[in-house]
Amino acid sequence: MPQAWLADTRASYDTVADSYSDLTRDALAEEPYLRAALGLFAELVHVAGGGPVADVGCGPGHVTAHLHELGVDAFGIDLSPAMIDLARRDHPGLRFDVGSMTDLPLADASVSGLLAFWSLIHIPDEAVPAVLGHFRRVLRPGGTLLLGFHVGDGSELKTQGYGGRPMKVLVHRRRPGQVAAWLGEAGFAVEAQLLLGLDQPLPGAVLFGVR
Numbered sequence: 001m002p003q004a005w006l007a008d009t010r011a012s013y014d015t016v017a018d019s020y021s022d023l024t025r026d027a028l029a030e031e032p033y034l035r036a037a038l039g040l041f042a043e044l045v046h047v048a049g050g051g052p053v054a055d056v057g058c059g060p061g062h063v064t065a066h067l068h069e070l071g072v073d074a075f076g077i078d079l080s081p082a083m084i085d086l087a088r089r090d091h092p093g094l095r096f097d098v099g100s101m102t103d104l105p106l107a108d109a110s111v112s113g114l115l116a117f118w119s120l121i122h123i124p125d126e127a128v129p130a131v132l133g134h135f136r137r138v139l140r141p142g143g144t145l146l147l148g149f150h151v152g153d154g155s156e157l158k159t160q161g162y163g164g165r166p167m168k169v170l171v172h173r174r175r176p177g178q179v180a181a182w183l184g185e186a187g188f189a190v191e192a193q194l195l196l197g198l199d200q201p202l203p204g205a206v207l208f209g210v211r
């Protein structure tokens with residue numbers, strides 16, 4: 001793992017894994033728009049014939065498990081071994097593996113859908129095209145990509161979070177147009193976007209792309 005930012009991100013999420021899991025375990029119940037986006041994602045995967053779906057940067061696996069409840073053959077990958085331990089503990093019937101989206105440990109054209117929910121936010125701009133290249137490489141033709149991210153400009157060094165635990169992780173906010181442009185350059189057709197929390201200090205966006 002040569003990049004310092006990647007090592008810092010992994011150590012940070014190892015440190016907060018317990019508290020992040022406690023804070024997010026039931027979070028989707030309060031997020032009707034995210035549940036709708038996940039429902040649409042599940043439907044698109046089904047309509048395209050089903051197949052495995054990777055939740056990349058899955059954290060403690062609550063979104064992976066939600067997709068599974070929607071009938072999706074979902075599995076999770078995360079940089080943080082502590083997150084993966086928790087995901088395996090809380091969702092013993094599902095598959096979770098340690099891995100980085102910067103060197104995605106999946107075979108070419110092996111998944112029908114790929115989700116990256118608020119995990120690309122830790123990838124610096126210069127590394128995003130290569131990560132999107134991995135996403136395209138592992139998706140089957142016609143496969144759906146779902147990205148969720150913080151909307152805005154600039155980056156913040158987060159030094160604590162999730163119960164006040166110490167972190168050292170860069171959080172990159174992005175304009176949906178910038179992310180859509182990167183997706184286009186990576187070979188995705190951007191089919192839809194949903195803007196979230198427009199009245200909140202840190203809005204979000206969800207983009208649907210098709211390989």
Ligand SMILES: C[S@@+](CC[C@H](N)C(=O)[O-])C[C@H]1O[C@@H](n2cnc3c(N)ncnc32)[C@H](O)[C@@H]1O
Nearest residue numbers: 013057058059078079080100101117118119122
């Ligand atoms: C803000 S959390 C989001 C977790 C989950 N997707 C959710 O929606 O709650 C960011 C997650 O991305 C993971 N992550 C960060 N960089 C990653 C990378 N290069 N590859 C895989 N996972 C990564 C972190 O370990 C962490 O679990």
